[in-house]
Amino acid sequence: MNKLLVNTPQNVQIEYNVSVLGSRILAFIIDIIIRITYLIVAYKFISYFKITDEWLNLGIYSLITLPVLLYGVILETLMNGQTIGKWITKIRVVQMDGEKASFYNYFARWLIGIFEINLTFGAVAFITIAINKNGQRLGDLAANTVLISLKPQLDLHQTIFNDLAENYLIKFPEVAKLSDRDINIINDNFQTALKSNNFELLEALTRKIEEITGVKSDGMGFIDFIQRIIQDHYHFHRNK
Template identity: 25%
Template sequence: MKQLVTGDAVVLGLRPARLPSRALAVCLDLVLVWVIYIALTLALLTAVSSLDVAALAAVQVGLFLLVLVGVPIAVETLTGGRSVGKIAAGLRVVRDDGGPIRFRHALVRGALGVVEIQLLFGLVACVASLVSERGRRLGDVFAGTLVVRERVPSVEGPAVPPPPPQWLSAQFAEVDLSRVPDSLWFAVRQFLLRVEQLDPAVRRSLAERLADDVRDWTGGSSPQGMSAVGYLAGVVAERREREARRVFAGSEGMSSPSPVPSSPSPPSPPSPLLSPPPSPSSTPPVAGGDDDGDYDGDGDGPRPSTSGFVPPS
């Protein structure tokens, strides 16, 4: 799908509507407007039945232009590109640059829509929408408009990394985390949020580099047999616990509220990336190689994060 870019070189996150949703919206609009047209025609022809044939033909043409052409144009202009059918289908008409349409856009769309949708039974509109990269019919092409989807399913990830198992959190009570920079914490947090979505080789390489950076700043070492992902999850959870204790301690110093019993946190589901360390008799796993990364430091002393992990924008 081609991205929509405004005149200021801003990429818009709009999703063009395709033929099935547009056809549903058009069918609903046509049913509604034809019901209004037929009802008004019957009422007016009964009222002016005494007129001659030319007058009756003029009344019919006027009703056709007023209802089947003027009503859709007026509705799209007043509602900013939303008709009854489009509201039901979750669609909206916008300009090519993503802005709201005006009367001239609705006029061109409505005038050409009468020809390509009603007079030609929608054949031209269907062919043009299938051929167009963004699903536009001829009215949209000449008017410079686009029909987009307003109701887009949102997929949101967790706000914070999931908590590690209890046995893992107890391994980092004495680790000095005060020297680790915030930029490294941010990189570790973003990595843990997306650890399940990464390729295993990339995940291992990034985890080992981030773990090396954290160990250099803390001056400690990983517990024997613990994976790099488990080490990162443990230090992040320990930092979060210390921040929470410091905040609560400060609030208790300003006021003395009545103590509230804390309920035990529910156990987190086991993760294959955070499995318990092997028994002493087993051989600890060998750390993965660094053939996938671009880190070229010498490993002496504390240093900022050089993992190359950049969270997605």
């Protein structure tokens, strides 16, 4: 799985997993099924009224079809970069800098998607995604967006504790001020922040730790700092 390194507004470097092609195809299939199901149900419902006026029929069916045509751009705007298919497969459209995409970004992706997905049966999109290191199709390139995976990237226990050497040196002895309850709360929130790429929560955790312990992160970055605090606390109490 390819990685995308972005700088957050807090000048913290965060590594995203770029969505794999399989997840995108599955999301696309789910969205197609939803749209087809909607059309079948809607058309069936309208047919019960037996409208004989051709122009009225045309207008009604056009209105019914409109949400299907605009499905992607509408849902991505309302669901923060996700359609129902993307939500199920845990992928999301974001800007290349990791920021939330705007309506313009979603609209540009959708507009170009008419050509590269609908008119070419997905061939152009498939080829572009396959050869682009960030898995971007033409719509993504034009809109400066990328699809990222929201699936957990880190196993907290493995990442934090596996490589603690016997000669491990505690960097922040002030972790003694943190109770077991404190560190458990930090652990839980840290995992949540990592899984959801929640930079605000990482910053809030860092500031709270600094407030309680009196130490400063000294430009370590939120993730590195919080990991080190957890490691130090673990090692401090393990040696007691």
